[in-house]
Amino acid sequence: EAGVAQSPRYKIIEKRQSVAFWCNPISGHATLYWYQQILGQGPKLLIQFQNNGVVDDSQLPKDRFSAERLKGVDSTLKIQPAKLEDSAVYLCASSRFTTGELFFGEGSRLTVL
Amino acid sequence: KQEVTQIPAALSVPEGENLVLNCSFTDSAIYNLQWFRQDPGKGLTSLLLIQSSQREQTSGRLNASLDKSSGRSTLYIAASQPGDSATYLCAVFSSGGSYIPTFGRGTSLIVHP
Numbered sequence: 374e375a376g377v378a379q380s381p382r383y384k385i386i387e388k389r390q391s392v393a394f395w396c397n398p399i400s401g402h403a404t405l406y407w408y409q410q411i412l413g414q415g416p417k418l419l420i421q422f423q424n425n426g427v428v429d430d431s432q433l434p435k436d437r438f439s440a441e442r443l444k445g446v447d448s449t450l451k452i453q454p455a456k457l458e459d460s461a462v463y464l465c466a467s468s469r470f471t472t473g474e475l476f477f478g479e480g481s482r483l484t485v486l
Numbered sequence: 487k488q489e490v491t492q493i494p495a496a497l498s499v500p501e502g503e504n505l506v507l508n509c510s511f512t513d514s515a516i517y518n519l520q521w522f523r524q525d526p527g528k529g530l531t532s533l534l535l536i537q538s539s540q541r542e543q544t545s546g547r548l549n550a551s552l553d554k555s556s557g558r559s560t561l562y563i564a565a566s567q568p569g570d571s572a573t574y575l576c577a578v579f580s581s582g583g584s585y586i587p588t589f590g591r592g593t594s595l596i597v598h599p
Contacts, residue, residue, distance in 0.1 A: 475522075
């Protein structure tokens with residue numbers, strides 16, 4: 374069974390530029406999460422989807438971050454414009470249902486200069 | 487709001503020692519608790535998932551216990567090996583509402599030969 378796929382693995386941009394990350398969850402997993410992990414900290418939830426609906430986005434900085442999961446499968450997270458403090462690893466995770474075991478992708482490391 | 491604390495933050499031990507990593511949480515109304523390991527520059531790998539009705543789970547040299555009433559989980563690693571060196575994180579699925587997984591900051595483990 375293929376795992377959670379994420380791309381790109383690494384991205385370097387200058388502040389005020391935009392960036393997009395893509396995630397393809399494990400086949401059949403209805404729940405998809407985007408987490409932000411700053412070096413030395415635990416992952417912080419940005420947004421949780423159940424199929425193509427948003428369950429929680431209370432910690433998503435909506436003035437610059439957006440995410441979508443249009444067909445209830447893969448998802449895109451966008452940052453526009455980026456700030457220095459957005460430098461982090463963006464992790465995508467999926468689970469079969471909302472209380473199921475979480476599986477993570479390798480992450481996308483963003484550096485904002 | 488659920489808060490998760492992991493102690494110690496870092497641990498360095500010689501090979502062969504038995505280890506205990508701690509995870510505590512403030513709201514005992516949880517559905518699941520999941521332990522992960524994270525290698526440098528990688529995503530999170532699932533180790534064990536404990537449901538709230540369970541007291542412990544075992545996988546190879548790993549044993550995780552859960553005491554909901556005291557808000558604690560421990561991860562026991564038997565006969566540690568250098569390959570166990572990684573950061574270990576716990577995630578708590580709170581049972582009120584949307585079952586959002588909340589992470590601790592992790593315990594960074596180094597096992598030296």
